Amino acid sequence: MTDIKFAAAKPNKIQGSATEWAEQIDGAPPPSKKVPPLPVAKVAQELQTAVEQFLYRQAEILDDKHWDEWLDLFTTDGRYWMPASEEQTTGDGMANVFYEDLDLMKVRIKRVNHPRAWSQKPPHKHCHLVSNVVIEKHDPASGDIVVRSRFHMAEFRRDNVRHFVGKYRHELKKTPNGYKIKLQRVDLVNAEGPYEYVLLTWL
């Protein structure tokens, strides 16, 4: 070990605090931003139940891979959208994890059903739970709905179980054939993290 001759200690009078020291360089911290409250619509229990049932039905269709029924859940111009970050306010012209219209959904369905879709061997198994259903907007004239909810999906594949958790936001159109999805927004809690997997179908 190197031998060092140190100077004798001189008593110092230490002044100031860590906060004073930091703010001398950085200035005072900016005021915290005001966050607007999330909108909530007051609706009848019957409507609440009908919307919840729609969301449960979608989860079941996805888990059981009833692809024709899946496509039928959307309006003809409907979209399934998973932004790359929760800050995104639109999917148009942005980099997204998912941003699919019916035609692209058809490509995905045809592909997973192809006998040589290599990464679908064996196919995955899904199980969705949907909860925390809050209707944020109800237009009494059209019957259209905007609804927020949470999901937890477990996926089983090649001896492994993976978990996907996040938020849904559905924009639903009321039609003579029941609700149809105009836009489904999906915010995965770890959307900005590294992906150890490829999302082969929708969450």
Add this chain to the structure above:
Amino acid sequence: MDGSVTGDIRALVEPDRVHRKCYTDPDVFDMEMRNIHETVWVYVGHESQVKNPGDYYTTLIGRQPMVMVRAKDGKVHVLYNRCPHRGALLCPDRHGNTGQTFKCSYHAWRFNLDGSLLKVPVVEQYAGTRFDLADKQFHMKPAERTESYRGFVFCSLSHDGPDLKTYLSGALRAFDDMCDRAPDGEVEVVPTCFRMIQKSNWKIFLENQLDAVHPSITHESSGRAALEVEKDIEKRTGHKAPLSYHYISAFTEPFFRWDTLNTMGFPNGHCTLEGYMGLRPRDPDTLEYEAAMEKSYGKKRAEEILNVNLHHVLVYPSLSVQSPLQQLRAVRPLAADRTLTEIWHFRLKGAPEAIYRRSLDYYYLVNAPSTMINADDLDNFWRCHTGLASEGGDWVSFHRNAGQDPHKDGVYTSVTGMSELPMRHMMKAWTEYMTKGARR
């Protein structure tokens, strides 16, 4: 690995086959990090990722946590992301703005944006010690060398070696082609970066990038599905389907088409593969873009730029670039069997929005975490790595068209697009790096 390491390495690579240990042995991996990724020029990021003073981006160069930062004078620095006091990471986030200084969360040491030490609290306690504010050992350590080419920042963690341009040699095309395609001659990064983890060795990814036999096999399911829907759209609307469908349906091209694509190998392990997608349709958006190109470059030069036919440029060992669609994937090896890729795309400055949308569509379809294309590639990489870790055989075969690679002045050209020239070429460069000795 024992005895003569260099001898061992040479025994692992033959002209037409490579030993599985090159992919699976953790000792080989450590040596690769030291002799290759922490020695040669490796891609850090694009200057437009850090537009304003204090903007930073962190990444891994080899095994080293580095931070790229824009200083007050506009200069971009690449520094080790480490406080010289007790070693704490100074930037624990992936990116952000650090303000005027880097701040240590442990004892509040403050560093200027060029890494020099600005201030430490209760500094009087250091009186009479060997600590000195001006002593470089108390400053953030910069990468040994940092250079950028047309906005693309590289660093080398070795003092020795050729300059960046000399190192890149034939791979300069990647950045020239991408930037030249912008009417303003520059590109700007789109701030979303998808990061994908491959459960396989980093070289398995590089070898896939210029493999023209695999696309129609690996991606058959997606190619066929897209072709069917492409036809449906055309029947339903009476118009051509968007170009993005063609990106995927092009995978259905028959073998003879892939055979016509030229591949090349350049000094230091870089390789190129020619394009197959035909990216010059005669629609109004393309015509508007081409007119802007003519205005900037004149007719002759614009034609030259637009006719550059590239699919991938592999910038050894850290990048796969698709310049005509403004995409790149940076390779960050994490372990022998784990590789992170950082996937970026760019806007051509001065080009119409519709041209950006093409790049975005490709980014989505091929590179997003929901990709129908790389899904099957990543699956293959995992299958390969798992098989190579077994004792079911010792060798990886690169025999296709072996011994038929014409070359002149260190530049190799394949006799067929399906040749395994790029794999042989990369492993030849790999052997040279690995046996040349460690950095510094």
